Amino acid sequence: AMKNGQLKPAYNLQYGVEVSFIVWAGVYQNTTDTRTLIPFLEDFQEYIGTRSRNIIADAGYESEENYLYLRDKGQASYIKPNNYEISKKRKWKNDIGRRENMVYLAGEDVYLCAEGKCLSAVGTRRTKSAGGYISEKTLYACAACRGCERKGQCIxxxxxxxxxxxxxxxxxVSKVFQREREENLARIRSTEGILLRMNRSIQVEGAFAQIKENFGFRRFLTRGQESVLGEAILLALAHNVLRLYEKIQRDTVGRHLIALKEAG
Structure with missing residues (x-):
């Protein structure tokens, strides 16, 4: 965060929520959520000794590295793809230049554009993320673009x-990423996926709303990553006590998820 030209210390606070209770907290100096998922889950597993079967997260956590990590650990990802909302819009669906709107022929490993011309694989290249993860991307090119009247719409x-x-x-195209995204997308579109994502929204966003709005907590009072984590844990404990009280009053202590029809 910048203020008056001076760099101020800032932290990325992460909460893991289950059954409306905050079960784990992490404070990171990474500005993006993507790179916090793996260390957060590793710390949780090391301390608790077990792994959650399902990981439900918002679009900010989607990456090839995160998908493969969860697959390797036997955890099912329910992560909203970062293009999930925009891909529903008419402009996106009508954009003939997007890979998602082309036909892919797996047997021949080619894409067909809107004019039926082939984009063939011409090579590969490797990219390294800020965290050091290496991804291999296949490069495709069309050899029949010359004279195409729709080139301006496509390129x-x-x-x-x-x-x-x-x-x-x-x-x-990263074939690994696209494979993982498609499998993940099928999960979040399933009946179970819709239920889990709705509950993630209610429970996780509700936890932050409780702390920021109801508690009026907008800025950490201490400095240093360890001290800030201590504050985050105290806030989580206060949140959990209130949630437990509410559940006792409503007689919902044994209930884990809110049904779709109730939320509607």
Whole structure:
């Protein structure tokens, strides 16, 4: 966070919630949620000695590395893809330049554009994430773009020094990521996935709303990662006591999930 030109210490607070109770807390200096998932779950498992069967998380936690980690640990991911909401929009669905709107022929390993022309694999390249994870991407290119009347709709990016007439359509695809995303997408669209994601929204967002709005807690009072974590744990304990009281009053102590029809 920046204020008056001076760098102020800032932390990324993560809470893990189950049955409306905060069961684990972590404080990180990573600005993005993506890189907090694995250390958070590793710390939880090391301390508790067990792993949760399902991991339900918002779009900020989606990455190839996270998908493979959960698969390796035998945990089912229910992570909203980061393009999930925008992919529902008409503009996205009508964009012929997007890989998602092309036909993929797995046997031939080619994509077919809106004009039925092939984008074939022409090579691979490796990329390394900020956390050091290496992903392999397959490069696809079309050899029949010249003279296509729809090239302006298909090839995006207005900063290329090459004239549009000379450019060809290219794609970069991580096959591993796309496989994991598709399997994950099938889970979140299932009846169980819809139920779990709805409860994640109610329980996790509710926990932060309780702390920020009801408790009026907007800024940590101490400095240093360890001290800030101590504050986060105290806040979590206060939240859990209130949640337990509410459950006792409503006689819902033994209930884990809110049904879809109740939320509706």
């Amino acid at each position: 995006h990016g207005n900063h290329s020094k090459i004239q549009l007439e000379e450019r060809v359509k290219r794609l970069e």
